Amino acid sequence: MDTMSTSQPSEKLLDIRDLRVEYLTEQGPVCAVNNVSFSISKGEIFGLAGESGCGKSTIAHAILRVLRPPAIITAGNVFYKGIDVLDFGQEQKPSKNPDANGPELNIESFRWAEVSMVFQSAMNSLNPVMRALDQITDVIRKHQKIGKKEARVRAEELMDIVNIDKQRLNAYPHELSGGMRQRMVIAMALALKPDLMIMDEPTTALDVVVQKDILQQIEQLKEKLGFSILFITHDLSLMVEFSDRIGIMYAGELVEMAPAKTILTKPAHPYTQGLLNSFPSIRGPRKKLTGIPGSPPNLLHPPKGCRFHERCPYYDGKDETTPKLREITPDHWVACNCLDFSQAGVQ
Amino acid sequence: MTQSDNNNIPMLEAKHLVKHFPVGTSLKNHAVHAINDVSLTVRRGEVVSLVGESGSGKSTTARLIIRLIQPTSGEIFLDGVDVLKSEPRKASLEYRRKVQMIFQDPFGSLSPNHSIGYQLERPLIVHKRARGKEVRERVMELLATVGINPPAQMIDKYPFELSGGQRQRVSIARALAVEPEIILADEPISMLDVSIRMGVLNLMEKLKEEHQIGFLYITHDLASARYLGDRTMVMYAGHVVESGESLDLMENPYHPYAQLLLAAVPNPEADLTTRTVQARGEVPSLIDPPPGCPFAPRCQQVKDICREIMPGVSTLKPDHWVRCHLFPADA
Numbered sequence: 145m146d147t148m149s150t151s152q153p154s155e156k157l158l159d160i161r162d163l164r165v166e167y168l169t170e171q172g173p174v175c176a177v178n179n180v181s182f183s184i185s186k187g188e189i190f191g192l193a194g195e196s197g198c199g200k201s202t203i204a205h206a207i208l209r210v211l212r213p214p215a216i217i218t219a220g221n222v223f224y225k226g227i228d229v230l231d232f233g234q235e236q237k238p239s240k241n242p243d244a245n246g247p248e249l250n251i252e253s254f255r256w257a258e259v260s261m262v263f264q265s266a267m268n269s270l271n272p273v274m275r276a277l278d279q280i281t282d283v284i285r286k287h288q289k290i291g292k293k294e295a296r297v298r299a300e301e302l303m304d305i306v307n308i309d310k311q312r313l314n315a316y317p318h319e320l321s322g323g324m325r326q327r328m329v330i331a332m333a334l335a336l337k338p339d340l341m342i343m344d345e346p347t348t349a350l351d352v353v354v355q356k357d358i359l360q361q362i363e364q365l366k367e368k369l370g371f372s373i374l375f376i377t378h379d380l381s382l383m384v385e386f387s388d389r390i391g392i393m394y395a396g397e398l399v400e401m402a403p404a405k406t407i408l409t410k411p412a413h414p415y416t417q418g419l420l421n422s423f424p425s426i427r428g429p430r431k432k433l434t435g436i437p438g439s440p441p442n443l444l445h446p447p448k449g450c451r452f453h454e455r456c457p458y459y460d461g462k463d464e465t466t467p468k469l470r471e472i473t474p475d476h477w478v479a480c481n482c483l484d485f486s487q488a489g490v491q
Numbered sequence: 492m493t494q495s496d497n498n499n500i501p502m503l504e505a506k507h508l509v510k511h512f513p514v515g516t517s518l519k520n521h522a523v524h525a526i527n528d529v530s531l532t533v534r535r536g537e538v539v540s541l542v543g544e545s546g547s548g549k550s551t552t553a554r555l556i557i558r559l560i561q562p563t564s565g566e567i568f569l570d571g572v573d574v575l576k577s578e579p580r581k582a583s584l585e586y587r588r589k590v591q592m593i594f595q596d597p598f599g600s601l602s603p604n605h606s607i608g609y610q611l612e613r614p615l616i617v618h619k620r621a622r623g624k625e626v627r628e629r630v631m632e633l634l635a636t637v638g639i640n641p642p643a644q645m646i647d648k649y650p651f652e653l654s655g656g657q658r659q660r661v662s663i664a665r666a667l668a669v670e671p672e673i674i675l676a677d678e679p680i681s682m683l684d685v686s687i688r689m690g691v692l693n694l695m696e697k698l699k700e701e702h703q704i705g706f707l708y709i710t711h712d713l714a715s716a717r718y719l720g721d722r723t724m725v726m727y728a729g730h731v732v733e734s735g736e737s738l739d740l741m742e743n744p745y746h747p748y749a750q751l752l753l754a755a756v757p758n759p760e761a762d763l764t765t766r767t768v769q770a771r772g773e774v775p776s777l778i779d780p781p782p783g784c785p786f787a788p789r790c791q792q793v794k795d796i797c798r799e800i801m802p803g804v805s806t807l808k809p810d811h812w813v814r815c816h817l818f819p820a821d822a
Contacts, residue, residue: 194685216566332803351544351711354773356755378685381714384759408759422689424718426741426756433718435689439654 156223157340158207158259158374159183163220165202165211173488174443176202176215178396181469184340189366189373191387193380193419195440199396200376201264204342207374208261209251224340229254257287260333262326265349268327270317272474276328277313283335302331305365323354330362334369340373347382359386381423384408389475392416395441395451398469402476412478412485414456450481458482502705503533503590503673508555508565510548514778523553523777526562528801533673537705538695539739540720542713542752546774547726549709550600553675557592558582558708588618591666595678597658600614601650607634607661614668633664638694656687663694667702673750674698677709692697692719713756717741726747728774728785730801735811745813748786784816792817 166176177199184190191202195340203213207222209229222229232251248256267319271279280302281295290298300310306327317325326346333341343362346353363386366373377383383390392415394398400413411417418436425431438455440486447454449464463481471477472485476485511522526548527630533539541549555562558574558581561716567574582590594600601610611630615621621629627646634642637660649656652713659679666674676695680688696719710716716723717737724734725746733746744750775785784790787797797816805818812821 195686323773352525352755352757353544353711353751357759379757380685381759382757385757398562411541418686422685422712424689426714426753426758431737432693433689434693436686437690439656439687440684 145173155185156183157186157188157225157375159221159223160203160207161223162218163203163206163222165199165206166218168214168216169444171444175446176396176443177206179220180393180396180398181220182391182398182401184374186339187366187370187372188389189363189387191375191383191390192393193377193383194388194393195378197395197440197443199395200378201344201393204257204374204376205342207342208255208259210255224249224254225259227392245344250443253287255339256283257336258338259340259342260336261347262329262333262344265347265389270325272317275314275316276320280313280332280335283332287336287348298335302335306331307333307361315320322360323350326350326354326358327361332359334365337369338371339454340372340374342376345378346375346378348377348379355382364448377469379423380419392419395446396443397451398405399477399479400451400477406473406476412472412476412483413452413480414458414483415452415464418455454483492614497725502535502570503556503707504531504568505552505556506530506566508552508567509563510551510555510560511563511727521778524729525777526555526779529565529726529729529731531707531724531731533705533707535672535705537699537722538699538706538720539710540710541717541726542709542710542723542725543726544711544752544774546728546777549711549726549727550677552726553592553677553707553709557590557675559584584618588669588815589672589676591669591671591673592675593666593679594657595681596660597655598650598682600662601658601665603606603650605649606646607648607650607653610661611665611668613645614665618669620669629668633668634661636667636698637661637664638690639664652685655683656690659683659691660694663691663698667698671704673705675707675709678711679708680715681710681712681785688715694720713741713753725752728777730785730814732786733813733817735808739808739811745807745811745818746786746815747790747792747817749813751789784814 147314161181163180164175167174167176182190184355192203194200199393202215205231206217207231211217211373217230222244227249232254276295277299281292281301282293284290284298299313301367303313308324308327312320320328349393375383375387384407387404390402390404391398392413394415400416407416411420421433422435424433436455441454442449450467453459459482466479467479469477469479478485503529508526511524513520513522515521521691527553531539541552543549553558557566565644569586569589571612578586582739604745608630611633612626615629615679630646639657657659679766682690683691694713699706708716708719720737722734723737723740724731725748726732727748731739733744733749741753742750744753769798775788782800783798784801787793790797795814802814802816803820805820806812807818
């Protein structure tokens with residue numbers, strides 16, 4: 145989508161264009177991510193929100209190239225610092241960077257050193273039979289030629305950053321609480337000072353108090369170290385609070401993209417409006433909320449045209465083309481055929 | 492007791508429930524103090540929300556009340572009858588009819604081997620709520636009540652053919668089949684897709700209004716507790732630390748833990764950095780905990796007495812009480 149390239153390309157750390165990912169199942173291909181384009185600038189927190197099964201995690205895995213069959217990337221580009229990540233072979237040879245000043249990367253130096261990931265459940269992403277220290281130094285020594293002692297010093301620094309007592313480095317994962325394990329995973333993601341951190345539901349399994357504590361720490365770290373974050377969650381209120389810009393996904397498609405506050409105050413897509421209408425507030429008078437009727441479609445047989453039309457209160461049955469993202473106000477993109485956004489102050 | 496104040500008679504009342512789970516070996520006896528002195532009442536046509544972090548004892552409370560497990564001590568009254576005394580070994584059919592439960596996982600709580608129709612017929616037959624042709628009619632009625640339209644299509648389906656929201660509605664229909672007085676709903680929406688959660692919450696609200704069913708709504712999500720619950724009780728490490736009318740409690744929390752919890756709820760209108768963390772740390776171990784208030788190690792306003800004695804109940808307003816030494820205890 146050429147309409148997407150509005151801001152200066154040099155600012156873009158990550159630029160995803162028309163990404164399409166399919167799962168080849170026995171019943172036929174399931175298009176989990178359909179023509180998704182967005183970009184993340186330096187130092188930005190970009191949020192991807194949507195229900196389970198809408199393709200958020202698939203995008204994250206596609207960026208890191210860790211999708212496994214039956215999932216395959218069938219179309220699109222993922223540019224990281226100007227290099228197409230999808231061109232990486234499994235071999236060590238670095239890809240040519242079209243930008244002369246840009247870095248040369250291969251799949252190994254790209255993963256973790258440039259882009260790291262915090263997976264959904266910390267319980268499963270740590271090795272249960274390795275001490276925390278060994279897991280962290282493993283990561284560091286794989287990428288940097290330093291000795292064990294030096295790596296240990298680095299690991300201790302990381303513990304300081306995420307606020308865990310250094311003594312706990314000798315613990316096995318089962319000896320740590322859920323919050324500590326999640327911090328450990330974040331420390332590992334920070335170990336090589338990546339420029340982009342992908343956080344896939346980093347706090348979903350945690351309690352609200354711990355969640356807030358960890359997210360505040362991440363935000364402070366981000367200010368200090370200047371990395372960007374791709375933040376994935378289904379909790380829209382958390383998302384609005386934490387992110388700078390938000391993309392809303394539905395059934396594998398990006399339906400709206402705008403700055404966080406705009407999503408909250410002027411949601412344009414009917415799905416976004418419905419989603420906001422699904423979270424009761426903790427403040428103010430008690431309002432009756434309706435949610436969204438129906439349930440998300442089966443992606444094996446996605447609805448024709450707009451994938452949301454079966455649940456949409458505005459659908460008039462006329463337009464059966466697939467809506468494209470268009471910019472209704474600066475930096476506010478919506479994919480909807482039914483609503484007319486030409487007047488200002490659309491609700 | 493007149494008919495008019497029937498609504499104020501506590502239908503279900505639990506008093507000083509305690510549950511300790513034994514752990515350890517025969518040489519070292521330890522106990523997990525899962526529930527310590529929990530008292531609650533649920534009245535006719537009222538939703539009581541029980542909120543707390545994971546491990547605070549919410550689900551154990553529900554399992555004690557439905558009598559899946561036996562309390563270490565305490566009393567449970569249903570319509571004024573001490574059920575642990577009158578039916579000590581296991582719950583009677585009548586008790587099981589009056590108190591029903593909806594579980595968190597709609598994928599695990601319906602039998603995959605039976606059709607939806609069969610699963611809804613069973614309680615009707617076992618509890619003798621319908622016979623002969625009435626059974627089918629009643630099943631249809633139930634499905635319509637929980638918002639499944641048209642019900643006739645659903646009867647011959649199996650759980651795997653249903654979406655999460657539909658399954659949870661069927662679970663609610665199954666609980667409704669025996670015309671219960673109380674439904675214990677243990678995180679009924681936390682495994683559902685975000686966009687269909689409100690539908691299930693609104694259904695529970697409707698059942699409360701139309702059928703005068705009392706709900707104990709167990710959740711970790713304060714916003715939905717406030718949305719649905721007439722009253723809210725906040726649990727921490729096996730104790731109920733504060734209880735009050737939902738809007739009032741969320742507006743003016745008194746207990747330091749309730750304040751911490753409410754401050755941690757994501758607020759889209761504020762920035763993350765503008766809100767400060769008041770108390771670090773995590774829930775203490777429940778294995779042989781020290782005496783005193785469980786929140787004392789994290790509390791900013793801790794006093795010496797907090798580490799020694801568990802505070803009693805301080806009633807601050809009608810229907811709003813707190814267990815904290817910062818407030819004078821009731822005489």
